[in-house]
């Protein structure tokens with residue numbers, strides 16, 4: 001893998017150690033529905049944390065709060081020392097630059113080539129020259145195994161290839177944190193492994209912090225430093241994957257893993 005195109009400690013000095021994400025007593029309601037209930041957790045820089053739990057337990061809501069797509073009703077969220085709410089527009093923009101997200105539906109720009117999908121934000125948001133952005137994008141496309149697809153449009157790619165472009169696009173911003181929201185759920189089964197292999201490679205060979213919602217338990221076991229088990233908007237159990245998957249303490253965790261493994 002061409003590591004010069006990826007985040008590393010020299011290029012992200014703030015990420016060398018310590019706490020990067022903190023949620024303190026975060027509550028989110030949709031009407032009468034309390035989706036997150038006084039939630040506390042922290043993620044240290046460089047760690048890979050996976051959120052598991054039944055459908056509707058609030059996992060995606062956490063990623064959307066971190067992306068500032070939603071606002072908490074109570075509590076505070078801090079990323080790299082900056083509170084997200086309240087924060088000025090400028091502060092939010094600065095924090096957003098540190099966070100990349102890959103969605104279930106790839107959300108590529110359909111009218112742009114693969115290369116342009118990846119270079120657009122580094123040029124317009126980070127102010128890179130076109131040449132710098134193209135060099136970075138080509139390195140990333142090489143890393144996700146799509147070097148020959150620069151000039152293709154998203155519709156000409158398989159879902160798995162589109163998702164690998166979306167991963168490259170997120171990394172092109174050199175984020176400190178990568179949020180992954182069920183990134184293989186919309187894929188045909190035969191395309192899942194290719195995307196997960198790319199993510200395993202990124203987890204292994206970069207220092208990027210990952211927060212991952214997935215139903216792929218083998219993948220979670222492989223990449224996670226910590227697994228958080230959610231139920232009804234609370235973390236009911238957390239720990240290293242070998243503990244959560246092999247010796248879960250909570251009955252709900254055992255039930256959930258029994259259903260998905």
Ligand SMILES: Nc1ncnc2c1ncn2[C@@H]1O[C@H](COP(=O)(O)OP(=O)(O)OP(=O)(O)O)[C@@H](O)[C@H]1O
Nearest residue numbers: 030033035053054055056057058059060061062213
């Ligand atoms: N914009 C919204 N308006 C109203 N309710 C919402 C909204 N977004 C999420 N919810 C509700 O919040 C709850 C938690 O949703 P969330 O997507 O965070 O769960 P999840 O654990 O990620 O589930 P899944 O694994 O199915 O994606 C669900 O009951 C969902 O219906």
